[in-house]
Amino acid sequence: MQLIRCTKKLLYEMGFAPNDVEDWPDTVSRLGDWYANLIYIERKKCALYVNGRTLLNFLVPGVKRADFCEAEEFFQRNFQKLLAYEGIPQETIKTLLEDCGQIRFAPTKSKSVLGSMNDIALNYRYEVMRHGGPEHSPMDQVMHELNRMPMMKLKFTLPIDELKAVLQLKHA
Numbered sequence: 001m002q003l004i005r006c007t008k009k010l011l012y013e014m015g016f017a018p019n020d021v022e023d024w025p026d027t028v029s030r031l032g033d034w035y036a037n038l039i040y041i042e043r044k045k046c047a048l049y050v051n052g053r054t055l056l057n058f059l060v061p062g063v064k065r066a067d068f069c070e071a072e073e074f075f076q077r078n079f080q081k082l083l084a085y086e087g088i089p090q091e092t093i094k095t096l097l098e099d100c101g102q103i104r105f106a107p108t109k110s111k112s113v114l115g116s117m118n119d120i121a122l123n124y125r126y127e128v129m130r131h132g133g134p135e136h137s138p139m140d141q142v143m144h145e146l147n148r149m150p151m152m153k154l155k156f157t158l159p160i161d162e163l164k165a166v167l168q169l170k171h172a
Helices: 008-013 065-085 090-099 111-130 139-146 159-166
Strands: 002-006 034-041 044-051 057-061 103-107
Touching (some): 002 008, 002 065, 008 034, 008 103, 034 111, 044 111, 057 065, 057 111, 065 139, 111 139
Parallel strands (some): 002 034, 002 103
Antiparallel strands (some): 034 044, 044 057
16 A cells, blocks of 8 residues: 655645545555645646655646546556656566555655655746746656755755665666
């Protein structure tokens, strides 16, 4: 089971009432819990996902409420795309996707991860606007760059390096 801890804003967008979502215990999968938020860039809704353990992150611009009707598939498809772009071996990707086969949603829990997520969101806004907005941004490249940004919560290591350490993969 994979747990995605969502902000109130995102839970509302997904159609959950405040009391519809219960707080589950932390995930025991290799990567642990994910955090998700709804942010706006040039008035376009974007879904931001950040892994609580590694701070690996990805942004999906131009989301619609209908995308969240299939929230599990939506998360898995975009997570798989990120991993493939980052050169993670197919067998490892397959294992990670199996880990998050059943997804549950819960409210956010860690203020530390939320603080990092806010920093990441700010950097996405900057990078996307620097490239001319959501329609013109090379999102794979932007995500690649932001996953190579030193993070204070990780003692200034990189999210991609943290991921590779957890997965016991060689660093590039």
